[in-house]
Amino acid sequence: MSAGAASSERSTTRLLAGLRSDGHAVTMAAHAQLWGPIPLELRPDELRARVAASGLTGRGGAGFPTAAKLESVAGSRLRPVVLANGAEGEPPSGKDKALLAYVPQLVLDGALLAARAVGADRVVLATTSTVHATVVRALAERPRVKRISVEAAVVPDRFVTGEETALVHLLNGGPAVPTYTPPRPYERGIGDAPTVVLNVETLAHLALVARFGPGWFRALGTAEEPGTALVTLSGAVREPGVYEIELGSPLGRLLDQAGADATAQACLVGGYFGTWISAADARSVALSNAALSRVGAALGARAIVVLPQASCGIVETARVARYLSDESAGQCGPCVNGLAAIATSLEGLVRRPRATTNMDVLRRRLLQVAGRGACRHPDGAVTLVASALRVFSDELERHLRGRGCQRQGHPVLPVP
């Protein structure tokens, strides 16, 4: 996967600055030269104040204010743990892997500064196996920080692994399944210590906020959604890869820069818990939650897939629905049964010349499943499917009336 900056009049390249052309990780020496020393001399309350004033929000998908997360463990009686979440299990997303592969030192800076901000003496950086070796090398390259230990942990490359309660469960020696009841990780997480779980991209931003302050951070983005963010762009695109965008910048600009197919029919925004939007909406909307909410979408994990004319949106969605059903942690009846039934309904639309699916039943299932799992897995799946029925209504009609699918192209959404 390539990584590049969606450059424009002014540079929006922050996290991805200084990338090497050979694809290797930026070395500690080059990192230090580019960004200067890590400001570990800042007091914890100073660090937290900077993060709060910056308006930084979680870049994993949920978008929770980072300062509030830090505060939730900062006053704990027990020493907290910082869990850097690089368990990017979403098939169309590669931005966390890219960040760890190319600029691991920035993530490690952020994790150490987060530890300093909350008084933690332990950092656990959880990643999938593809980038683990890079992280271990990066750790070996940097000087140890007094009184803060850093460990790199490998976790399975499954969809649910990145869910924070599942990740904590796993690192405590259990299965990677979400929990429903308290304690939450910030109360009792890794090794029973209060644990603040932060996405690795969030930590990379935090490393720069600590250095340059909230004003610098807010110089890009909108007042409500400040800063930049990484987007993974794929599908009908000449140059797929990870792009750093300014929040609030036009999606159309990114599509042009990456060479997206100008005749594309739609875009999936926000990954597999995200939303299909029409090509017309994609051309007019900005990359902020405020703008995307007007077309029923959200940035989520910021994976964007461009759907070419040749691919059928209903087939694509059926495949992903089955994948999400298979990736259910299998704990909650409404998720286990509901997602399987929804996937079967969607497959019934496309497997035969004339659809065998009862749309009333499918729509009822979509309404019934949301909000009834221990985690947001069923909610996300339902969001995706509901948006497909809206955006591909013509296609849906064709399948229902047995007029045959005219879009037999190879699917663009990856299902491992």
Next chain:
Amino acid sequence: MSDLVLRVNPILCDGRGLCAELLPEWIEPDEWGYPIIAEGPLPRSLEAHARRAVEACPVVALRLERVAAGQSSRRGT
């Protein structure tokens, strides 16, 4: 209205369906027998029935909670 809400722990729930039988005014089974609980605070008139439903749950998945307390705090990164 009472200040009580009914909540089901979806991990514990096996969909045995006793609750929906004892409290059909407030709980409806989905097509697989798992409870769909009406939203909002429980009407006072249903409190006694709700307690019976809670006690009947063989896997202790159903609970009565005060509205203010026990708000599930779901957060991601």
